[in-house]
Amino acid sequence: MLTVHDLSRIANEARVNRFRQFLAVLILIGAPATVAVAQERPAADQILHNWYRMVLELVRHTPTYSPPVASRAFAYLGVIAYEAAAGGADLVSLSGQLNGFEPGPVRETGAAYDEAIIMQAAMAFAVRNFFGNTGPTGQRAMKAMEAQLSQVSAAGVPDAIAARSVEFGEAIGAHVLDWSQDDGGAVVENMGFPFDHALNSRPGAWAPTSLVAQQQAPLLPRWGENRSFAMPTGASCPLPAPPAYSEKAGSDFHAEALEVYETAKTLTPEQATIARFWSDDPMLSPTPPGHWISIAMDILQDRKADAGERADLLARLGVAMADAFIGCWHAKYEFDLIRPVTYIRRVIDPNWQPILITPPFPEYPSGHSTQSGAAAAVLTAHFGEDFAFEDATHVDEGFDPRRFSDFWAAAEEAAMSRLYGGIHFRAAIERGLDQGRCIGAHATALKTVQ
Amino acid sequence: MVFVLSIALFTGVASAHAQAIPSFVEETDASGIDSVFEGEWEFMVGGGVAVFDCSGDGFPDVFLAGGSAPARFYRNASEAGGELRFEKARSGAEFDEVAGAYPLDIDGDGVTDLVLLRVGENVVLRGLGDCRFERANEDWGFEGGDAWSTAFAATWERDAIFPTLAIGNYVDRNEQMFPWGSCTENWLHRPAAGERRFDAPLPLTPSHCALSMLFTDWNRSGTPALRVSNDREYYKGGQEQLWHVRAGEAPALYTPEEGWQRLRIWGMGIASYDLGFDGYPDYFLTSMADNKLQRLVPPEAGEMLPRYDDIAFAKGVTAHRPYTGGEIQPSTAWHAQFEDVNNDGLADLFIAKGNVWEMPDFARKDPNNLLIQKPDGTFGEAGDTAGVASMLTGRGAALVDFNLDGLVDLVVVNRHDRAQIWRNTSEDAGRWVQMKLEQDGPNRDAVGAWIEVRRGDVTMRREATSGGGHVSGQTGWWHFGLGDRDEAEIRVIWPDGAEGDWTRVAADGFYVLARDTEPVAWKPNGR
Numbered sequence: 004m005l006t007v008h009d010l011s012r013i014a015n016e017a018r019v020n021r022f023r024q025f026l027a028v029l030i031l032i033g034a035p036a037t038v039a040v041a042q043e044r045p046a047a048d049q050i051l052h053n054w055y056r057m058v059l060e061l062v063r064h065t066p067t068y069s070p071p072v073a074s075r076a077f078a079y080l081g082v083i084a085y086e087a088a089a090g091g092a093d094l095v096s097l098s099g100q101l102n103g104f105e106p107g108p109v110r111e112t113g114a115a116y117d118e119a120i121i122m123q124a125a126m127a128f129a130v131r132n133f134f135g136n137t138g139p140t141g142q143r144a145m146k147a148m149e150a151q152l153s154q155v156s157a158a159g160v161p162d163a164i165a166a167r168s169v170e171f172g173e174a175i176g177a178h179v180l181d182w183s184q185d186d187g188g189a190v191v192e193n194m195g196f197p198f199d200h201a202l203n204s205r206p207g208a209w210a211p212t213s214l215v216a217q218q219q220a221p222l223l224p225r226w227g228e229n230r231s232f233a234m235p236t237g238a239s240c241p242l243p244a245p246p247a248y249s250e251k252a253g254s255d256f257h258a259e260a261l262e263v264y265e266t267a268k269t270l271t272p273e274q275a276t277i278a279r280f281w282s283d284d285p286m287l288s289p290t291p292p293g294h295w296i297s298i299a300m301d302i303l304q305d306r307k308a309d310a311g312e313r314a315d316l317l318a319r320l321g322v323a324m325a326d327a328f329i330g331c332w333h334a335k336y337e338f339d340l341i342r343p344v345t346y347i348r349r350v351i352d353p354n355w356q357p358i359l360i361t362p363p364f365p366e367y368p369s370g371h372s373t374q375s376g377a378a379a380a381v382l383t384a385h386f387g388e389d390f391a392f393e394d395a396t397h398v399d400e401g402f403d404p405r406r407f408s409d410f411w412a413a414a415e416e417a418a419m420s421r422l423y424g425g426i427h428f429r430a431a432i433e434r435g436l437d438q439g440r441c442i443g444a445h446a447t448a449l450k451t452v453q
Numbered sequence: 454m455v456f457v458l459s460i461a462l463f464t465g466v467a468s469a470h471a472q473a474i475p476s477f478v479e480e481t482d483a484s485g486i487d488s489v490f491e492g493e494w495e496f497m498v499g500g501g502v503a504v505f506d507c508s509g510d511g512f513p514d515v516f517l518a519g520g521s522a523p524a525r526f527y528r529n530a531s532e533a534g535g536e537l538r539f540e541k542a543r544s545g546a547e548f549d550e551v552a553g554a555y556p557l558d559i560d561g562d563g564v565t566d567l568v569l570l571r572v573g574e575n576v577v578l579r580g581l582g583d584c585r586f587e588r589a590n591e592d593w594g595f596e597g598g599d600a601w602s603t604a605f606a607a608t609w610e611r612d613a614i615f616p617t618l619a620i621g622n623y624v625d626r627n628e629q630m631f632p633w634g635s636c637t638e639n640w641l642h643r644p645a646a647g648e649r650r651f652d653a654p655l656p657l658t659p660s661h662c663a664l665s666m667l668f669t670d671w672n673r674s675g676t677p678a679l680r681v682s683n684d685r686e687y688y689k690g691g692q693e694q695l696w697h698v699r700a701g702e703a704p705a706l707y708t709p710e711e712g713w714q715r716l717r718i719w720g721m722g723i724a725s726y727d728l729g730f731d732g733y734p735d736y737f738l739t740s741m742a743d744n745k746l747q748r749l750v751p752p753e754a755g756e757m758l759p760r761y762d763d764i765a766f767a768k769g770v771t772a773h774r775p776y777t778g779g780e781i782q783p784s785t786a787w788h789a790q791f792e793d794v795n796n797d798g799l800a801d802l803f804i805a806k807g808n809v810w811e812m813p814d815f816a817r818k819d820p821n822n823l824l825i826q827k828p829d830g831t832f833g834e835a836g837d838t839a840g841v842a843s844m845l846t847g848r849g850a851a852l853v854d855f856n857l858d859g860l861v862d863l864v865v866v867n868r869h870d871r872a873q874i875w876r877n878t879s880e881d882a883g884r885w886v887q888m889k890l891e892q893d894g895p896n897r898d899a900v901g902a903w904i905e906v907r908r909g910d911v912t913m914r915r916e917a918t919s920g921g922g923h924v925s926g927q928t929g930w931w932h933f934g935l936g937d938r939d940e941a942e943i944r945v946i947w948p949d950g951a952e953g954d955w956t957r958v959a960a961d962g963f964y965v966l967a968r969d970t971e972p973v974a975w976k977p978n979g980r
Contacts, residue, residue, distance in 0.1 A: 060633050064686060066741065067814045138686070139497050139810035140624075140632055147629040193774070193781055194742065194814065214763055215743045216771035217783060287685060287717055399634055399689040 044158055047091070047122035047310035051084055054126040055300055055317065057148055059289040061130070065137040067191045069285045070370060071226045071328040074292040074321070075188045076133045078232055079179055080126075081321030085314040085451070086175045087125035091118040092311030094451050097318065101232050101449075103186075107178035110171060117168045122310060123156040124172025132180050187229035195223045196363070207248025207256075207341050209365040218363035227333025232322040233445040237333035240441035245340055245367045245430045250350045257350070259428040263343045264351050267358065267425045274423040275358060280402050281371065281420035282359055289396070291371050291417075292324040295378035297396040298413070302386065315451045316385050323381045323446035327374035330442050331435065332364075340367040343425055357425025368435035369427040372418035376439020377446070379414035384447040386410070414439070473795040473882045475825065475839045477863060477875035485539040486527055486864075488872045490848060492520030495572045495626055497810045498603055498664060498684075498721070500787075500848030500866040501553025501924030505565045507544075507584040511963070511977050513853050513929050514584060515539060515864060516567065517872055518551040524569070528584055533977040534858040537876050545586040546578050553849060553924020555605045559593065559616055560649060561895035568618065570602040570924055575620060594650035600637050601626045606920025608668035608677050609896040609948060610700040615644030615651065616896070617698065619679050619920070621663025624687045634689040636662040639681070641704055649895075657681075657704055661691030665723040667921035668698070669734055670901065671749070672757040675950045677901055679704070682720030682738050692717050693738070695759055712758025718745060722923040726791035726800045727914040728830070734916055736761070739786035739804060739923070741815060743773040769831045772804055772822045777837045778844060780816040785809055788850040788923035792861045794839075796883035796934030798908050799826035805865050805923065807846035818844040821865065845870045849925035854932060857977045859885040859961055861932055866925070884960035886941055887930040889975075890917060892968040898928055899968075901948035906933045906941050907955070935960050943972065 045053075058080060062073045082097055082104070089096055090110050098106040110116055127149040134141060157165045183189060200220035202210065211219045227237040234240065246255035266274070283291040299320055303313050343366070347355045362370075383390070388409060395404040407413040418436050421427035490500040503516040512529035519525060524547050527539035546554075550572045559566040564580035566589070574597035578586035590597050593615075604621025620642065625635035640654035661683035668677040679696040693716045695707040707713040722739040729735060729748060738745040746768055747761035765771045774783050784806050791800040804822040808815055820842035824832035836842040845867040855862040860877035867873065886906065890899035902917040913933055919926060935941050939960045945953040947968060956972050958964055964972040 057630070060631065064633060065814070066812075136812070136814045138812050139494055140686070143494055144630050144632065151630070191814075194783060198781065214766035216766055216773045217742050401690040 045155060047118040048313055050119055050122045050152055051310055051313050054130055059293050059297060061134045061137050061141050062289050062293045064141050065134055066286055067136060067194050069195050069222055070290045071223055072191055073290040074325040074328045077292050077296055077321035078325035079133055079183050080129050081318035083125050083129040083176050083179045085318035087122050087172055088310045088314035094311055102230055104182050108174040114167060115164050117160050117164050119156045120165055120168035121172040123152050124169040125175045128173045128176030196220050200224055203339050208339050209341055210345050212342050212344050212361040221364040224336050227329055227336055229329050231326045231329045233449055234326045234442055237329040240330050240438050242334050242368055242434050242438055245338055260343060260346050263425055264347050277416055277420045278359055278424035281417045291374055294396050298394050302392055319381045319446045323377040323443045324374045326442045327377035327439050331368055331370045331373040334368055335365040338367045339365045342366045359424030359426050361426045367431045368438055369421050369431040371421055372432045372435025373439040375414035375417040376436040377443035379410040380440050380443025381446050382410040472797045473879050475795045475835055475879045477840045478878050479873060479875050480537045481873045484537045484874045486872055486874055488517040488525045490520045490866050490868050491522040496520035499552025499924050500868055502849050502851050502864055502866050503554035503556045504851045504853045504927035505556035506929050507565055513855055516546060516554050518553050523547040523549045524551040531856040535856055537855050537874055544584050552603055555926035556928045557607050557919050558897045561897050563897055565928060568605055570605055572601050574599055575602050596654055604663040604666040606666035606668045608901055613644050614895045615649050618642040619666050621666050623662050633687055636660050636688050639663055661688035664721045665921055667723045667918055669725055682723050684719050685717045686719055707759055712760050714760055721787050722789045723921040724789035724791050737789050739789045741785050742783035743771045744786050746770050770802055770824050775816045775820055776834050777820050777842055778818045780818050782814060782816045784819050785815050787848045788925050790852050792852040793934030794861050795879050796885045798934045798936040801825045803852055805847035805850040820844055821847055841875055843873055849923050851925055851927050853927055884935040886960060887932045888964045888966050889930055890966050896948060899948055903946040904931055906943050908935050908938050908941055
């Protein structure tokens with residue numbers, strides 16, 4: 004009979020082999036069938052895919068990476084991947100299209116480059132720099148992946164080509180990193196919670212919702228002032244004001260709160276599942292932008308998309324969601340609205356408890372709604388209307404995959420999940436989706452194909 | 454036994470002694486202790502200390518984990534009331550790859566044994582007397598496994614003649630690129646039926662990268678449950694846990710239907726104490742940034758459910774960022790322990806702090822906390838004024854009266870730096886009483902008992918546990934501050950539920966509390 008230690012040993016051996024399997028899959032998927040030597044090397048698309056797998060973990064395990072901060076990293080990583088792939092895929096550079104992004108390094112005319120090595124060097128540089136603050140396990144993982152992918156991507160490539168390609172890939176990374184430094188989001192202290200934030204005392208203003216000392220000030224109150232990527236500024240997709248604050252029964256505001264309260268009381272198991280599926284809590288998930296990146300990655304992988312297509316989509320998606328958080332945060336601190344938990348306990352039921360933990364920042368509009376709207380706009384533009392797909396982002400957490408008829412169906416579910424979860428009113432959800440649609444249009448307007 | 458949660462909380466503090474400001478003097482250099490918790494990634498957690506008297510002189514001796522370096526044992530050579538002095542000695546426990554250690558009289562022979570939590574095979578060591586130990590894995594049927602062991606708790610299940618050991622394991626150390634979600638199985642080493650040896654361990658699945666475990670009778674049912682604090686950095690789908698561990702039954706998780714509420718933190722250490730004087734333990738859970746202090750919510754009717762309010766913010770023990778040193782990033786907390794350091798009759802809270810490993814988003818210079826309980830039940834920071842605000846990278850720790858002067862001293866294990874030891878030199882501290890439990894049978898030290906001390910109209914209680922903290926444990930004297938009382942009434946509720954008689958004892962004394970006998974006063978030999 005096997006003891007628990009035998010089982011553990013077997014499990015350990017299985018895990019030790021996991022990377023070998025990962026490499027084998029990577030090689031099979033990435034290898035051009037006609038080139039014998041290339042069968043031992045991953046192509047650029049699989050290098051990109053695997054770095055993004057790593058990034059989805061690092062986002063979760065780097066404590067400063069709240070959703071806005073994560074979205075910023077996804078944008079810059081996407082741009083780096085895109086610029087790395089552009090030269091080999093006849094794509095137009097995003098320089099001159101994204102705010103403040105100047106033309107970067109160019110390839111030597113007539114010199115040979117290796118696309119996989121460029122992508123590897125660029126992504127290794129990107130992850131090393133945009134996740135430099137991650138913990139010791141993330142550092143160890145990054146180093147291990149960089150070492151392994153650098154080795155396999157360079158196998159059989161002449162030294163001069165490899166060196167030139169590495170230099171070019173890293174130069175792209177450095178160019179984008181340099182651009183990123185003055186966007187307003189490069190330095191995040193105390194996990195984004197300011198030390199000297201004065202709370203608004205007007206009725207209906209946001210008030211702290213948790214007993215976490217760090218969260219007595221709201222998250223990243225100046226994030227909306229950051230330089231945006233594809234849209235002109237954080238104010239480019241404005242929203243109408245939310246319903247006027249009132250504690251009177253029958254008022255629009257009270258009615259919105261009552262809807263949240265009554266919905267929570269009669270929550271169906273399916274609604275509870277939806278709330279938790281889209282909860283995407285920072286430090287416990289890849290965050291909301293990571294959720295949409297995960298969706299895109301799965302589809303791209305299923306379609307065996309090439310590096311150019313992957314980079315194009317990941318750049319647009321990253322840019323759209325980063326802009327969504329800038330625009331959303333701009334509006335959040337313009338309206339500085341109270342959360343349902345505060346209002347309902349004050350006016351309706353002092354003992355009310357939503358099923359989700361209320362995020363520590365103002366309510367209107369809903370960040371998940373805005374960024375889901377932006378993501379749906381980009382994904383729909385890329386894959387088309389009525390593109391059905393399966394979302395398996397949280398399988399590791401024990402959730403069954405969810406199927407959607409199209410990206411807007413998913414975005415609408417993500418948005419409504421915040422009402423089911425008791426953390427947003429309907430206006431923040433519906434107008435957040437509208438705002439996301441507006442912001443996403445700026446990303447879809449980027450010119451990439453020559 | 455019925456405990457009434459509505460006992461007036463302020464009853465407990467109204468008669469407390471005027472609070473002395475605690476002060477500690479670091480005596481590391483002169484103490485003779487020179488131990489560093491070494492090692493790279495596989496020792497970013499861990500760094501424990503075990504404190505126990507193996508020489509029989511009543512003075513607590515010290516075993517310090519060394520990580521990749523061999524562990525070290527130090528015999529206590531302090532004078533009663535004097536400066537802290539230790540002598541390094543060969544004990545047979547100087548294993549390498551030790552993350553933490555807990556003392557426990559496993560075989561019930563009256564000699565303390567040791568459980569070594571290691572990166573690799575865990576080892577149980579039989580105490581031979583005079584601070585010598587020998588490997589007992591084979592003799593006791595203990596399968597040490599091959600994991601990264603980071604948590605421990607022990608109990609004696611009903612009528613058992615050998616203990617049940619819970620061992621928590623961390624992430625799969627063989628996973629380099631994608632270790633997240635690879636938490637390895639925790640183990641429950643139960644005794645083989647009717648034998649004085651362990652059966653093959655049971656997996657405690659799901660396992661979520663435990664960094665602290667504690668068998669605790671949270672609802673005073675008479676059967677301790679297993680509380681597990683898990684590190685959310687590595688689990689997927691995980692949370693904090695509470696296990697039913699009932700004799701003769703498979704362990705089973707408390708469920709939401711039983712009242713368990715999901716909590717997900719970077720769980721690193723558990724400390725417990727009945728702070729509310731309501732008969733039930735409160736639990737302090739260390740984490741990164743905010744820490745948690747949980748108090749049982751009394752049900753409006755029916756049976757007690759494991760529902761807790763987080764009262765850390767209200768009580769002033771979130772300890773979420775450095776209070777001195779100028780760093781603005783959040784803190785990282787490890788070992789926590791409640792002890793009354795100024796003997797005012799109110800348990801205080803020590804928290805060892807230290808960056809995981811060059812994480813710039815968290816404080817690099819992260820001072821330990823010493824939170825002094827005030828008469829209103831809130832706590833105030835005194836780590837800096839008391840002199841224990843070390844900026845080294847703290848991990849495990851123990852608050853123990855090393856020189857038997859009635860004042861609780863402190864030892865802290867530091868990663869990549871020397872362990873530090875402080876002598877409590879508080880002036881104007883209150884009076885105190887310390888006691889050691891003894892009973893016949895297998896559970897000699899009465900693990901699972903409750904010690905009660907009446908101080909006027911206040912009844913202070915603490916559970917005699919084995920486990921918790923951050924890979925650090927201790928046996929021996931249980932300490933209570935008495936404020937200005939010159940005597941106290943004490944009694945023990947033994948692990949089988951038998952209630953000892955209340956007995957009056959004089960303050961400022963040590964007492965051996967053996968079952969069914971009067972307390973026996975004990976004094977340290979002069980030396």
